[in-house]
Amino acid sequence: MTGGLGRRYAKALIGLARQEGALATAGEDLLRAAATFTEPDLRSLVLNPGIGAAARRGIVGQIVERLALSPIVGNLIRLLADRDRIDVLPDVGRAYQTLVDRELRRARVSVRSAAALTPAQLAELETLARRLTAAEHVIVSAGVDPDLIGGVTLAAGGTVYDGSVKTQLARLADQMARAGS
Amino acid sequence: MEHHAEHVPTIASLLWPAVNFTIFVTLLVRWLSGPLREFFRARGERLRDELAAGDRARRDAEALRAQLARDLADLPALRERIQTDLKATAERERDQLLAQARRSAERIRNDARLLAEQEVAAARRMLRDEVVAAAVREASELVRRAARPPDHERFVQEFIRAAGAPS
Numbered sequence: 001m002t003g004g005l006g007r008r009y010a011k012a013l014i015g016l017a018r019q020e021g022a023l024a025t026a027g028e029d030l031l032r033a034a035a036t037f038t039e040p041d042l043r044s045l046v047l048n049p050g051i052g053a054a055a056r057r058g059i060v061g062q063i064v065e066r067l068a069l070s071p072i073v074g075n076l077i078r079l080l081a082d083r084d085r086i087d088v089l090p091d092v093g094r095a096y097q098t099l100v101d102r103e104l105r106r107a108r109v110s111v112r113s114a115a116a117l118t119p120a121q122l123a124e125l126e127t128l129a130r131r132l133t134a135a136e137h138v139i140v141s142a143g144v145d146p147d148l149i150g151g152v153t154l155a156a157g158g159t160v161y162d163g164s165v166k167t168q169l170a171r172l173a174d175q176m177a178r179a180g181s
Numbered sequence: 182m183e184h185h186a187e188h189v190p191t192i193a194s195l196l197w198p199a200v201n202f203t204i205f206v207t208l209l210v211r212w213l214s215g216p217l218r219e220f221f222r223a224r225g226e227r228l229r230d231e232l233a234a235g236d237r238a239r240r241d242a243e244a245l246r247a248q249l250a251r252d253l254a255d256l257p258a259l260r261e262r263i264q265t266d267l268k269a270t271a272e273r274e275r276d277q278l279l280a281q282a283r284r285s286a287e288r289i290r291n292d293a294r295l296l297a298e299q300e301v302a303a304a305r306r307m308l309r310d311e312v313v314a315a316a317v318r319e320a321s322e323l324v325r326r327a328a329r330p331p332d333h334e335r336f337v338q339e340f341i342r343a344a345g346a347p348s
C-alpha cells in the first residue's frame with residue numbers, strides 16, 4: 001500500500017539529488033534517517049496522535065539537525081512529518097536505493113559462505129556478480145553461515161545462485177526419495 | 182195348497198237384459214282387452230327370460246362342474262408344476278445370493294488388498310524418508326567435520342565455475 005507512495009517520494013527526491021549531484025549522499029542520508037525513525041521509541045513518539053503537529057515538527061527538526069542530514073533529505077523528512085507520513089520513510093529509502101542503483105547501473109549482491117572468504121575469493125565473486133547481473137558496479141555484502149556446511153550462495157535481485165553443500169545434499173535427498181517412489 | 186202362477190218370460194222381457202249384457206261385454210272388451218293382452222304378453226316374455234336365464238345358469242353350472250372336474254383331474258400335474266416352479270425359483274434365488282456374496286467377497290478382498298498396498302507404500306515411503314534424512318544428517322556432519330580450508334576453497338571455485346558457465 002505504502003510502496004507506491006514511497007516510490008513517488010523517492011522519484012521526487014532523486015530528481016532533486018541529481019540536480020545537486022548528490023545521488024549517493026542522499027541515499028546514505030535516507031537510509032540513516034529511516035533507521036533512526038524506525039527505532040520503536042522514536043517511532044511511537046513521532047506517530048503518537050496525541051502530540052500536536054507543531055510539537056511533532058519540532059521533534060523531527062531536532063532529529064534532522066542532530067543527524068546532520070543533507071538539506072534535500074531533511075526537507076523531505078519534514079514534509080513527511082507535516083503530512084503525518086513519516087511511516088513511509090523506510091519505503092522511500094528502499095525505492096530510492098533501487099532507483100539510484102538502476103540509474104548508476106549498480107547491483108546489490110549478498111554472498112553467504114560456510115567459511116570466511118578471502119579477499120581474492122571476494123574479488124572473484126564480485127566479478128562473477130557483475131557478469132550475472134550485467135551491472136557496471138556491484139555492492140557485495142558478505143556473511144558467514146555455518147549452516148551451509150560448505151560452498152557459497154549469491155543473491156542478486158530476485159535470483160539466488162545456490163552452490164552450498166547443504167542445498168546439494170537436500171537435492172540429493174530429494175532425488176533419492178523420488179527414485180524410490 | 183198354495184198355487185203359484187207360472188211366470189213365462191217374454192221376448193221383450195229378455196231383450197233388455199240381453200242388450201245390457203251385450204253392452205257390458207262390449208265395454209269389457211273395449212277397455213280391458215288391451216291391458217289384458219299386454220299383461221299376458223309381458224308375463225310370457227318374463228317367463229321366457231327366466232327360462233333362458235335358468236338355462237344359462239344351468240349351462241354355466243355344467244361348465245363350472247366340467248372345469249372343476251378337469252381341475253381336479255389336473256391337480257397332480259398342477260402340484261408337480263408348482264413344486265417345479267418353486268424349486269426353480271429357489272435355485273435362482275440361491276444362485277443370485279451366491280453370486281452377490283461372491284461379488285461382495287471379491288470387493289472386500291480388493292478393498293483390503295488396496296488398503297494393505299497403500300499401507301505398505303506409506304510405510305515404505307516413511308522408512309525411505311527416514312533413511313534418506315538420516316543419511317543426509319550423517320553426510321552433513323561428515324562434511325562439516327572433514328571439510329578443511331582447501332575444501333572450502335574448492336567449493337567456492339566450483340561454484341564460480343558453475344554459476345559463471347553459460348546456461
